[in-house]
Amino acid sequence: MKDSFIESLESRGLTRRAFLAFCGSIAAAIGIEGVTGIDVAEAIEENALIGTNGGRGEGKLAPVVWMELGSCTGCTESFAQADDPDPATLILEYIALNYSETLSAAAGYSLEESREQTIKAFPGKYVLVVEGAVMTRWNGDALRIAGEATCAPGESPLLDVCKNAAAVIAAGSCAVDGGFCAAEPNPGGACGIQKYMADNGVNTPVVNLPTCPCNPATLVAVIVQYLLLGTLPQLNEYNMPEVYYGETIHDNCQRRGHFENGEFVYEFGSEEEAKGYCLYAMGCKGPQTKANCGTIRWNRRVSWCVDAGAPCIGCASGDPRVTQRNWIDFNAPFLNRMKDIHIGSLRVQPTPVALTITGVLAAALIVHGIGMKAAGRTEGAGGPDWEPVREYDKKHGITHGSAAAATSEPAEKAAAEVSEGGEQ
Amino acid sequence: MAEIAHYKEMHPLAFRITHWVNLVAMILLILSGIEIHYPVLGGVMGLARGLHIFCGIVLVVNCIARIVLAFVIKSSPMGGTRETVTDFWNWLPQKYNRHQLGAWIKYYLFIKKDHPLSAKLGVPQKLSYLLIGILILFMGYTGFCLWDVTMNVPFFAGFTFAVGGLMKLRIIHYFMMYIFIWFTMIHGYLALIDGMALPRLMFFGKETGGLTYSLETWNIDGYDDLGAAEKIEIVNKEDEQAAATA
Numbered sequence A: 001m002k003d004s005f006i007e008s009l010e011s012r013g014l015t016r017r018a019f020l021a022f023c024g025s026i027a028a029a030i031g032i033e034g035v036t037g038i039d040v041a042e043a044i045e046e047n048a049l050i051g052t053n054g055g056r057g058e059g060k061l062a063p064v065v066w067m068e069l070g071s072c073t074g075c076t077e078s079f080a081q082a083d084d085p086d087p088a089t090l091i092l093e094y095i096a097l098n099y100s101e102t103l104s105a106a107a108g109y110s111l112e113e114s115r116e117q118t119i120k121a122f123p124g125k126y127v128l129v130v131e132g133a134v135m136t137r138w139n140g141d142a143l144r145i146a147g148e149a150t151c152a153p154g155e156s157p158l159l160d161v162c163k164n165a166a167a168v169i170a171a172g173s174c175a176v177d178g179g180f181c182a183a184e185p186n187p188g189g190a191c192g193i194q195k196y197m198a199d200n201g202v203n204t205p206v207v208n209l210p211t212c213p214c215n216p217a218t219l220v221a222v223i224v225q226y227l228l229l230g231t232l233p234q235l236n237e238y239n240m241p242e243v244y245y246g247e248t249i250h251d252n253c254q255r256r257g258h259f260e261n262g263e264f265v266y267e268f269g270s271e272e273e274a275k276g277y278c279l280y281a282m283g284c285k286g287p288q289t290k291a292n293c294g295t296i297r298w299n300r301r302v303s304w305c306v307d308a309g310a311p312c313i314g315c316a317s318g319d320p321r322v323t324q325r326n327w328i329d330f331n332a333p334f335l336n337r338m339k340d341i342h343i344g345s346l347r348v349q350p351t352p353v354a355l356t357i358t359g360v361l362a363a364a365l366i367v368h369g370i371g372m373k374a375a376g377r378t379e380g381a382g383g384p385d386w387e388p389v390r391e392y393d394k395k396h397g398i399t400h401g402s403a404a405a406a407t408s409e410p411a412e413k414a415a416a417e418v419s420e421g422g423e424q
Numbered sequence B: 001m002a003e004i005a006h007y008k009e010m011h012p013l014a015f016r017i018t019h020w021v022n023l024v025a026m027i028l029l030i031l032s033g034i035e036i037h038y039p040v041l042g043g044v045m046g047l048a049r050g051l052h053i054f055c056g057i058v059l060v061v062n063c064i065a066r067i068v069l070a071f072v073i074k075s076s077p078m079g080g081t082r083e084t085v086t087d088f089w090n091w092l093p094q095k096y097n098r099h100q101l102g103a104w105i106k107y108y109l110f111i112k113k114d115h116p117l118s119a120k121l122g123v124p125q126k127l128s129y130l131l132i133g134i135l136i137l138f139m140g141y142t143g144f145c146l147w148d149v150t151m152n153v154p155f156f157a158g159f160t161f162a163v164g165g166l167m168k169l170r171i172i173h174y175f176m177m178y179i180f181i182w183f184t185m186i187h188g189y190l191a192l193i194d195g196m197a198l199p200r201l202m203f204f205g206k207e208t209g210g211l212t213y214s215l216e217t218w219n220i221d222g223y224d225d226l227g228a229a230e231k232i233e234i235v236n237k238e239d240e241q242a243a244a245t246a
């Protein structure tokens, strides 16, 4: 690595050691054989802009444009809010974060200009990171950036940026499936970026990185892999990288032992909670949610939801294709085992519905049984008479077999034999 | 009046065994499934999951075995006769009860008074048993979609994707448990309401005498008391002899 690059890092409070350690963890996260921390470091250096950041490269491969849409800025915060410099943030800046309302020093016209220049200078090369939901309502007026209806259907500044990007990374659940903004009744017409692009005929590849907020380490790993190898990670059906979203939270959960032993928290503030038991009975969605939170952890590996004592609320489990399958509608109420099912405007848990039907059925069977007894069809009452001939046959004048003509009422004949022979 | 005769040929041993397996596996699945849904009992989740998946696999294998055996084993097409045909014929619409669905429904709704002439399985029963076979296989399929060991196999993951995720799938799997419970309630009710002869045969292979049925006339043609009258005669004769010698 060139000294000027290291100096530039150090001048911003990041030691060479910390930088390399971070690159190592990114390499591990990428999980491709032969890709080491050194490769990652070099890739970052190569792409760090000459002059401004002391790097060798020209940011040639991929400047990053970061569009913030309907969001709480939590994903940016998760990235940038640190009391000492966060490697992830710095690296993103180094790689050339050309446009981000929150992180860029510039603001107003000069910032908007920078976005337009990036699109012009690197058509088909830059990476677009989307934070927040696409707000489509009122012809896109639900969200206006720099005086424009950013997310209008059909034609919009957002679609222009999407069309010319090499890849779109949906960072955080709102960008993936609409998240909180899209939860019912979804007044702003929010949806994820994949759905928005699909609806408007744009087919730039999408990488969905859900969780609320987006995990910075995962995001940087994807960007670095793209810089380094020019490839995107292997995606699953939801366009989420398989390495990060292939196994359930439950599979890698530190409380899993308690689950298997049947040791559960049934109430917050209880002794069981103090003992760190499994949160399944508190509605933990870990078994239904595929993400890497338990292994990659959060806030620079300090903790994560279940470690902090909260059940997983399934923030990575939305379906990017269908707006009303955003993760909120998909999992609420969070502290129940299952989501509510929707019957018209009614919201109920599956169990009361099922138990009601069971009760009605039991009552119906009892009533029917009483009827059967009253009609003398039960064993004690002697059993029912058999019909002498099938109704269908009678109507159509059909008889069966050679004996049919001879014994017209065989059942009655047999019955007569029975009473002669005596019941036994 | 009287019941039809219940012969072993109606429910041969192999099918009585698959039925026992169905019953036991289903009870264990429902109990362990409820525990998995919400751990009402502390300390047994590992056991419940192990048992649940074991019984689930047993149930699926049993169901497939039952279907295969239907092509191998013979059973009588109707109660009251010892004549048999290969079992699967009895699962198709049979000539003996092809037009009897309406009669059965009217009978159970008390609109029709007489017991419909039928075949081994009444029409509603036949439909519900066919359905339950399909449901067992589907239940197994959704179970494997949920099981962490198999959930990422494309054959299962594809379905999870189609329904829209694991949460939906769990609700489907959970709700289907109730469909089994409802089936079993109705099925158990219908099996028991006509008297103990049928369950005695299905569970213990005990025959009960009754009306006999002719496959030629498609109708009741007599009465078989399983030799009870002769036995009584023998006993009476023995009694007479005993009285004579005394």
Ligand code: HEM
Binding pocket: A287, A337, B026, B029, B030, B032, B033, B034, B036, B037, B038, B049, B052, B053, B055, B056, B057, B059, B060, B136, B139, B140, B141, B142, B143, B144, B146, B147, B148, B170, B171, B173, B174, B176, B177, B178, B180, B181
């Ligand atoms: C036939 C094969 C079956 C297999 C392989 C299977 C497998 C599974 C699996 C893997 C789970 C999730 C357990 C976990 O995440 O820890 C589950 C849950 C469950 N299963 Fe099954 N199952 C089968 C059949 C059944 C049947 C027949 C019933 C009931 C009649 C049933 C009722 C349930 C219930 C109630 C749950 C809990 C669902 C929830 O609350 O999320 N399963 N099953």
Ligand code: HEM
Binding pocket: B011, B015, B018, B019, B022, B023, B026, B066, B120, B121, B122, B125, B129, B132, B184, B187, B188, B191, B192, B198, B199, B202
């Ligand atoms: C409440 C407990 C149960 C009772 C009393 C019971 C009783 C019976 C009886 C008497 C029959 C013969 C019916 C006939 O000839 O029309 C039968 C057949 C059958 N039962 Fe059950 N049963 C019970 C539970 C179950 C369960 C839990 C299942 C599976 C989910 C099941 C599946 C079947 C099937 C598929 C048949 C068709 C017969 C065959 O395989 O040849 N039963 N049952």
Ligand code: SF4
Binding pocket: A249, A250, A251, A253, A254, A255, A256, A257, A259, A278, A279, A280, A284, A285, A286, A287, A306, A311, A312
């Ligand atoms: S806390 Fe949640 S994810 Fe962890 S073991 Fe319990 S149910 Fe599974």
Ligand code: SF4
Binding pocket: A211, A212, A249, A289, A291, A293, A304, A305, A306, A311, A312, A313, A314, A315, A316
């Ligand atoms: S543990 Fe669950 S709720 Fe927490 S961030 Fe991960 S997926 Fe979201």
